[in-house]
Amino acid sequence: MEATPGNLGEWAGRAEKWLVLSSAAPTRYTTAVVADRFDRMTWRDTYEQSTGLRELAEELNERHDHTADLLTDVFLAAYKAGPRLRRPAEMDPARLVNHQAITSLVDSPEFAELHRETVGDPYAAAMAVLAQAPALRRMLDGSREAQDRAEQAKKARQDADGAAAAVGEALQAAAEDATVSAADAVRQAIEAAEAADAAAREATQGAAQALAVAVPGIRSATRNAASQAAESAREETALMRAWGVGPGELERMPFGRRARLAERLRTGRLAQWAELIGRFRKMADGERARRVENATGELVGVTLGDDLSRVIPSELVNLGLPELRAVFAARYAAGELMLYDSQGEQTTGQGAIIACVDTSHSMYEAGPGGITREAWSKACALALLDQARHAGRDFVGILFAAADKLQVFRFPADRSADLAQVIEFAETFLGGGTSYQRPLTAARELLAEEFNDAARRRGDIVMLTDDDCGVTEEWMRGWNDAKHLLGFRVFGVAIGAPRVAEADSVLDALCDNLRSVEDFTDVHAAADLFRVI
Numbered sequence: 001m002e003a004t005p006g007n008l009g010e011w012a013g014r015a016e017k018w019l020v021l022s023s024a025a026p027t028r029y030t031t032a033v034v035a036d037r038f039d040r041m042t043w044r045d046t047y048e049q050s051t052g053l054r055e056l057a058e059e060l061n062e063r064h065d066h067t068a069d070l071l072t073d074v075f076l077a078a079y080k081a082g083p084r085l086r087r088p089a090e091m092d093p094a095r096l097v098n099h100q101a102i103t104s105l106v107d108s109p110e111f112a113e114l115h116r117e118t119v120g121d122p123y124a125a126a127m128a129v130l131a132q133a134p135a136l137r138r139m140l141d142g143s144r145e146a147q148d149r150a151e152q153a154k155k156a157r158q159d160a161d162g163a164a165a166a167v168g169e170a171l172q173a174a175a176e177d178a179t180v181s182a183a184d185a186v187r188q189a190i191e192a193a194e195a196a197d198a199a200a201r202e203a204t205q206g207a208a209q210a211l212a213v214a215v216p217g218i219r220s221a222t223r224n225a226a227s228q229a230a231e232s233a234r235e236e237t238a239l240m241r242a243w244g245v246g247p248g249e250l251e252r253m254p255f256g257r258r259a260r261l262a263e264r265l266r267t268g269r270l271a272q273w274a275e276l277i278g279r280f281r282k283m284a285d286g287e288r289a290r291r292v293e294n295a296t297g298e299l300v301g302v303t304l305g306d307d308l309s310r311v312i313p314s315e316l317v318n319l320g321l322p323e324l325r326a327v328f329a330a331r332y333a334a335g336e337l338m339l340y341d342s343q344g345e346q347t348t349g350q351g352a353i354i355a356c357v358d359t360s361h362s363m364y365e366a367g368p369g370g371i372t373r374e375a376w377s378k379a380c381a382l383a384l385l386d387q388a389r390h391a392g393r394d395f396v397g398i399l400f401a402a403a404d405k406l407q408v409f410r411f412p413a414d415r416s417a418d419l420a421q422v423i424e425f426a427e428t429f430l431g432g433g434t435s436y437q438r439p440l441t442a443a444r445e446l447l448a449e450e451f452n453d454a455a456r457r458r459g460d461i462v463m464l465t466d467d468d469c470g471v472t473e474e475w476m477r478g479w480n481d482a483k484h485l486l487g488f489r490v491f492g493v494a495i496g497a498p499r500v501a502e503a504d505s506v507l508d509a510l511c512d513n514l515r516s517v518e519d520f521t522d523v524h525a526a527a528d529l530f531r532v533i
Helices: 005-023 037-049 051-061 067-079 093-107 109-118 122-131 133-142 144-176 180-242 247-252 255-266 268-294 313-320 322-333 373-391 419-427 437-454 473-486 506-510
Strands: 301-305 337-341 353-358 395-400 406-411 460-465 489-495 513-517
Touching: 037 051, 037 067, 037 122, 037 255, 051 067, 051 122, 051 133, 067 093, 067 109, 067 122, 067 133, 093 109, 093 144, 093 180, 109 122, 109 180, 122 133, 122 180, 122 255, 133 144, 133 180, 144 180, 180 255, 180 268, 255 268, 255 419, 268 373, 268 419, 313 322, 313 337, 313 513, 322 337, 353 373, 353 437, 373 395, 373 419, 373 460, 373 489, 395 437, 406 419, 406 437, 437 460, 437 473, 460 506, 489 506
Parallel strands: 353 395, 353 460, 460 489, 489 513
Antiparallel strands: 301 337, 395 406
16 A cells, blocks of 8 residues: 555554554563672672683683673572573573573583582682583584574564664654655555564574574583582582581682682692591591590590400401410400500590601602502691690691601691691601601600690690601600600501501600501591590
8 A cells, every 4th residue: 555645644553563662672681590789799709800710701702602691690590599590581582592501501400419519609609600611612512503593583683673663763754744755654664664573583483493403402511511510519619628628718718719729729739638638537527426425434545454345456456466366365464455544534635636747758658549658647637636626725737857857837726727827737748867856856845835834734646657766765764754744645656667566666665555557548547546635
């Protein structure tokens, strides 16, 4: 029908649809996860602090569109307590692939495991994004056709919206100048709007079909991404727990410091020790529980006697060696077996717990499972640090080697253990030969200082070494006098060197309780230490 000034009203009626559409265009969102300004602020702050996130965004953006919005959604899904997603109809058409990716991620069973590790923790959520990076790359590559169709649909819809707006402009011009040409402009605008709308619908349908084809790949990629991220999150949580860092401390730690700490613990020798340290701490926790549950009175140390129900494990080992059974029988008959002393309600040690750890060259030697003598010794020492914390006692770590090599780390009971100092204690290795007198003299002087300053006696010294060396008679007399005055006990652990624990060894003469450890995968070889210290 030809447009004329006479039938302009009829054309105006046909234009009403486009006037409504142009004035009521819905708000289209570029991110799928509903977030408030505080959530967005958390993302921006985390993004600025994380070099990894910025580098990932730059890399993805070079090959794909709208990846910054995708990373925002992945972060917010992991961070928010109850992530809520927008309906597809609310989304910018070009972000529908992102929307499908986030929907598939949040709906996957693996995401629930991941979310438990990341909720409310910006750092953990950021690490989850980085852990999912390989899977996100594959997903974006596999959905490129769907993304291209989505871009085309967005462009077609923008053209349709522009054509709808042009109808209003043409109608306004015709109302001001009712000429044949103005009326014909209205007709042309309406026909253009109808054609553009049809093209937009067709493009939208094509984009939907392409997205449907991509959905299985997106779902597979996001499930893999969530699984990988959950595993990474669990590993880091276990790593931190092994080093005694609790969730509360982690959440209070600045992002940069936490990232540096995680990197330090994940690399080098410390990474290899995490599992062993974790097992030591778990074992020590169990022994502390047994100590309370199974003792009529609290264990106070080691004594001599013939009560077989209280014989310490190192004595029972003699029964397994035919050549030592006669020795066991003779000591039993004489009432000289070493027993746990649990009489009364007296506390165990009151003074400091001191771990003297040999760091001579031979401690680098590895045993079963590739675990070194040093690793076993320091894992045991860190568990003793926990033991001191639980008992409200000071802890001192003394690293020693030759007589001129000694380093002392003090952890007072009235202050929380500084994690950097704990790691330094674990990382430090002096090298060289072995001297007993230097570390034990330092331990004796520390206990004497504690006695003079706070009147505390009955400390405990644990000597962890793989070597036997001599001490002078004069030094031994002074040692015995101090031991009598201060009431401290000495526990020895021969690491991978049974000869050091033999009955005629120097270490045997120094210690009240001595055992040998050869299987470094076995943390229970030191279990009884955590019941009597």
